[in-house]
Amino acid sequence: MSAVLNFKSHLSELFAQALREVAPEIANDGAAQTEILIERPKLAAHGDYACNLAMQLARPLRKPPREIAQALIAALPVSDAIEKMEIAGAGFINVFIATAAKQRVVSGVLQAGAGYGHIHLGAGRKVQVEFVSANPTGPLHVGHGRGAAVGDCLCNVLHAAGWNVTREFYYNDAGAQIDNLMRSVQLRCLGITPDDPSWPEAGYRGDYIADVARAYLAKETVEADDQHVQGSGDVADAEAIRHFAVAYLRREQDIDLRAFGVNFDVFSLESALYSDGKVEEAVDKLIASGHTYEQDDALWLRTTDFGDDKDRVMRKSDGGYTYFVPDVAYHLDKWRRGFTRVINEQGADHHSTITRVRAGLQALDAGIPQGWPDYVLHQMVTVLRNGEEVKISKRAGSYVTLRDLIDEVGCDATRYFLAARHPDSQLVFDIDLAKSQSNDNPVYYIQYAHARIHAVLTQWGGDRSTLLHADVGALNNEYETVLLQKLIDFPQVIENAATELSPHLIAFYLKDLAADFHSYYNASRFLVEDEAVKCARLALIAAIAQVMRNGLALLGVSAPEQM
């Protein structure tokens, strides 16, 4: 099925054959980059697909590109998928696909169902995506929400592209920040509040700290995905408070993440890296590698050997390790678990860790490739309410939580808005816009298209499985050919989103698909007298609905049948 519908690779093969005939010396030159590029032109007048091969050959062949194009077309093997070809512009070869060939996509989609669009790019290889990875010192905020949305959509896209995806969440359950957390909870247990003069500067001031303290004193039991702890109520027991507070806040995060439709396969704790001896092992290996040295009572890693702008302290003069040491140990562990591909989705405010982690991994000399692991960094999110920016202060506890957004805006709109932009761009989250149940809101625009199709099919009342075998020969007007091509494009969109690690492409595709459908809807009637036309159109819109469901599923957004 896919071989018939993948016109891009089909044409690529045809042109490769033509190339072998027209310019065998170039086709057989393995060193030359003779990859045949087939692209979709922006203008319909330029055909369905275009090839720029003739222009690329102009220089090596020392011939005018249009002349080469002529020869390529003459040498191109016959294909019933091709309606006609034209030479245009500087030497583009524009290919027009036969409508009959495009029409096959309808049964292709209906046949494949939820699997339509899935490709074998990943070939079943393992990939681990680490995202969110918030420390359990407070509720998740909008920034974490963006990480959750982008990371989860990326996982969905990679899965659809044929990768075997593991979702992982890593957090720090030891160290200075957790000490602050423990101390803050302890003080709250003693009835001391943040406005008290004795409240530590680094303490956490949010109201949720009081909630943790109350639950601890009440000896509540908390269960998170990876935690199960009962509060002892003993205010003097720092270790018990620490465990309880971590479990409590992890549970709160899990509740939010699940409400957001995000589920992790693996949770990794920093403390486990210490208790399992993995940190010590990594340190020993680094020392053995010869890339470390002692200075000022501290142990340093010469990260400048690997492109860093200055060396970094590994072991502080107080004997503790800096945070990036367990990070290196953690990534060595990922590598040993067989993840030859790892993608870390993080906020851009942590970008400086990339050089350090990669440098540490190179210093280990463990056979890890230089650019490993991959990173997707999302830029900061600013929140707008009533046209004014909502300031974020974690210390003071005043910030927009992910839970606020889900409650106020809804899961679908929140996910869409946070995932529908290029991660490299700063994002303005306008709460009023996301909340509005109006035409301003692209989420509803897409969902509405899906619901409309469902309404038509319900009104028709026939057996939908028969549409799979419908004769779609009647689908040939302007609207229909555009939509057929749009459906054909879907697997390519998944491929682009997967290779560029850009899940926002899915959102834009769906908006375009919905727009094309709405135009079609307004210009046509589906439940017409002519049985053949009716069935053909119903089959088409059923296929459109299927692709919408598939695409929305990648975004983690629901596809309601009624609105």
Next chain:
RNA sequence: GUGCCCGUAGCUCAAUCGGAUAGAGCACCAGCCUUCUAAGCUGGGGGUUACAGGUUCGAUUCCUGUCGGGCACGCCA
């Protein structure tokens, strides 16, 4: 000061990893419901892609510099 990311219509954002005449939505103006959902559709105005150079058949995309915004520059994470 150094490093990373960004700069595209009045606003929010795209542009298939160098392609042809840079596209949507919102806002603004003018139209379309006796018909399958008007949360919709049709048409219109709106641009020196921050700026200046360079690379080539061709640049929003790649390189250099300038300006502007964000983030990071700790023996915190």
